[in-house]
Amino acid sequence: MVEILKREIIGQHDGPHLLITGGVHGDEFEPMRAIRRVGAVVTPDALHGRLTLVPVANEAAFLRGTRTAEDLLDLARTCPGKPDGTITERTAFALSQLIRTADYYIDLHTGGNTMSVWPLVGYKLVPDERMLDAQRRMARAFNLPLVWGTDYRLEGRTLSVARDAQIPSIYAEYLGSGLCDQNGVDAYVDGCLNVMAELQMLDAASLPHHPLTSRIEYEVDDYRESAGHMQIRNQSPCTGFFEPAVTLGQTIAAGDPLGDVCNTLGTERITVRANEGGIVIVLRTFSRVMQGDALAVILETELIHNNP
Numbered sequence: 001m002v003e004i005l006k007r008e009i010i011g012q013h014d015g016p017h018l019l020i021t022g023g024v025h026g027d028e029f030e031p032m033r034a035i036r037r038v039g040a041v042v043t044p045d046a047l048h049g050r051l052t053l054v055p056v057a058n059e060a061a062f063l064r065g066t067r068t069a070e071d072l073l074d075l076a077r078t079c080p081g082k083p084d085g086t087i088t089e090r091t092a093f094a095l096s097q098l099i100r101t102a103d104y105y106i107d108l109h110t111g112g113n114t115m116s117v118w119p120l121v122g123y124k125l126v127p128d129e130r131m132l133d134a135q136r137r138m139a140r141a142f143n144l145p146l147v148w149g150t151d152y153r154l155e156g157r158t159l160s161v162a163r164d165a166q167i168p169s170i171y172a173e174y175l176g177s178g179l180c181d182q183n184g185v186d187a188y189v190d191g192c193l194n195v196m197a198e199l200q201m202l203d204a205a206s207l208p209h210h211p212l213t214s215r216i217e218y219e220v221d222d223y224r225e226s227a228g229h230m231q232i233r234n235q236s237p238c239t240g241f242f243e244p245a246v247t248l249g250q251t252i253a254a255g256d257p258l259g260d261v262c263n264t265l266g267t268e269r270i271t272v273r274a275n276e277g278g279i280v281i282v283l284r285t286f287s288r289v290m291q292g293d294a295l296a297v298i299l300e301t302e303l304i305h306n307n308p
């Protein structure tokens with residue numbers, strides 16, 4: 001059995017049990033630092049309910065400094081796992097058990113070593129109205145520029161376990177590229193505290209940024225199957241060196257160049273054009289690409305405009 005290292009803060013007042021996890025992918029550092037800071041800020045006398053903090057859910061991957069542990073299984077595709085499998089399967093099993101103990105759940109991510117993600121908070125567009133409403137409230141309270149509802153049917157994720165257990169849950173993304181951006185850490189600390197205030201686990205008036213100024217720029221519901229699956233968009237046609245022509249957050253048109261993939265001497269290059277027009281919300285930042293790697297994810301203009 002894998003032990004998930006966690007810190008528990010038991011409030012002096014009644015309230016729900018919130019679980020916050022980071023490091024489901026071992027190369028996502030802002031969440032780890034932010035979750036430790038949340039643990040330093042929240043005190044039992046101020047807390048209504050119980051807070052479980054897991055800075056590094058996938059310790060085997062963190063120790064390697066990579067997205068996955070040595071079995072190369074993606075923990076966010078392996079849940080609910082199994083008790084007697086490989087290291088990632090066992091971690092998924094233990095993490096899934098922990099998720100099922102919570103009343104609410106926040107899972108923090110970044111683009112990892114290879115990608116950068118425009119700050120966003122996401123949730124599954126589940127059919128259950130009450131759960132959907134709770135997730136929307138949490139996502140809005142988290143207060144990042146993009147609030148993104150996506151296909152609820154994707155399996156293997158931490159949020160798939162929460163969905164099956166009827167636990168309202170959200171995830172967030174903030175930059176990445178193997179860094180630990182201070183703005184990302186700050187935004188994640190604020191986001192977690194804001195959600196706790198929304199769930200009445202903390203007094204909103206006690207928060208450092210009260211009253212809250214909304215940072216939300218877009219709210220998008222994307223009901224299409226596989227929406228939110230970032231690894232299948234705008235893939236590299238070949239292995240080589242990626243030279244991006246766009247920046248994160250930029251608005252582009254379908255057919256615009258995302259960048260070139262070239263060979264070592266630069267004598268051969270293929271220009272990769274965007275499959276969709278919209279905002280670049282994920283961009284590859286690790287220059288070496290393999291054939292089939294995602295280079296970018298575009299939040300499509302139609303989706304933005306079809307949403308209020």
Ligand SMILES: [Zn+2]
Binds near residue numbers: 025
């Ligand atoms: Zn991740």
